[in-house]
Amino acid sequence: MKLKLALIAALFVQVAFAQKNCNVLYSQKFTKQQLEEDIDFIRTKITNAHVNPYTEISKSEFEKKYTDIRNSLKDGMTQKDFYYLAKPLIVTLNDEHSSMSDFCVTDSIRKNMKVLPLKFKYENGKMLLTENYSDRKLTIGDEVLSLNNIPIDQVLENCAQTIPGTIEERIPIAVDKFWIVINKYCYFITDDYNLKFKSGLQTVVKSISLEQLKANASKSQPKKKEDFKPIDYKKIKDYAYVTVNTFDDRNTFTLEEWKTKFDSIFSQIKKDNAQKLVIDVRNNSGGNSAVGSLLINYFSDKTYHTYQGKFKKSKEYADYLKANNKESAEYNKIKDGDYYPISSRSVTADHNPLRFNGKTYVIVGKNTFSSAMMFSVMVLDNKLAEVAGEIPEKGHPNHFGELIKFQTPNTKLDFLFGVKEWIRPAGNLQPNKLIPAKIISVKDKTSEQIVEEL
Incomplete structure (x- = not known):
């Protein structure tokens, strides 16, 4: 049985996410005042910037948890001691994108x-x-x-x-x-x-x-794992099979480069005279939802409705937008603590000479996550194609997103969470899961086997 990448890589992901100078931080002891400053910092950032921190526990329960943590702080605690006390404030956000970086360990311990x-x-x-x-x-x-x-x-x-x-x-x-x-x-x-x-x-x-x-x-498992391919295409029988393993537009391709990739692939699909199309996102962990929206225009000419939601206004996120040259005058007009509504838009398809006009399937699986899930949900809710596969193990159609990151001033722990709340086009459906219209087994299946299933 194959060893999942997480088994041998998870520790290194944590190390990569950890702070610098861990050999020093591991043994460093902090004063009670320093630790109080850090837990106050975490509480302030959550209450100011998180779009809805009280979905799992009430505001009064959150405040009690914060107070209990603060009362537990003592002189001489280490970063690790503080980590285990503070992390529950992040855990109870009920936010699948939230996290706190690993506590430091020395090179010897690691x-x-x-x-x-x-x-x-x-x-x-x-x-x-x-x-x-x-x-x-x-x-x-x-x-x-x-x-x-x-x-x-x-x-x-x-x-x-x-x-x-x-x-x-x-x-x-x-x-x-x-x-x-x-x-x-x-x-x-x-x-x-x-x-x-x-x-x-x-x-x-x-x-x-x-x-x-x-x-x-x-x-x-001596067999060497194939190199990761962001996007791949092959023709199987009369099917055009397009595998898209990421929607990343930062470290993989820019949005313009994604368009070039899609142009190239759908040009080939036309030449191959394929009768049916498969878009496989079963192992797509997300990235930028704009990549998914761009992809829709290559297989659907229907007008469709996008996600809706709300956006928490905070000085913290306003400063972040300004620092990244994304400042919004409309957002800045809103009072801190209030919400900027995100209305569902009606999207009319652009003219696209490369658009595929035949039967289209979108394949989802246990690893479909984040913006790849949003893409699949928009396709499903708007009936743009037939969504088939398995219910994703993690993530939800309605969820928090648009992450903001902070670091505690003394213990140097990174933490992040969402400032937006997203609601699918079909609304607040229960259960809050991506349930394909056609359930088929796709785990460890080849593209040829999936075509046989379809």
């Missing part, structure tokens, strides 16, 4: 870090084994019942409290990242893991180094 050499998935309320890189003989698919004699449900509930995002997704995320969560963010087990499975097996799995984990994983 080099000698040990992890649980197992991978799990959360399915129908059960924690199931999916990958085994230990020296123990375990059965893939076996359900975990307990860890070190603690019921696994209790373990997951506690670990989920350290996971930012929407409340219903925290346990699945904790399970997916259990190999690193269990030793670094909750319970802090770094040696032996006494696991009891539903099959009746009870065994001790020993932790291993991250380097050993990577070595064990590479032995079981």
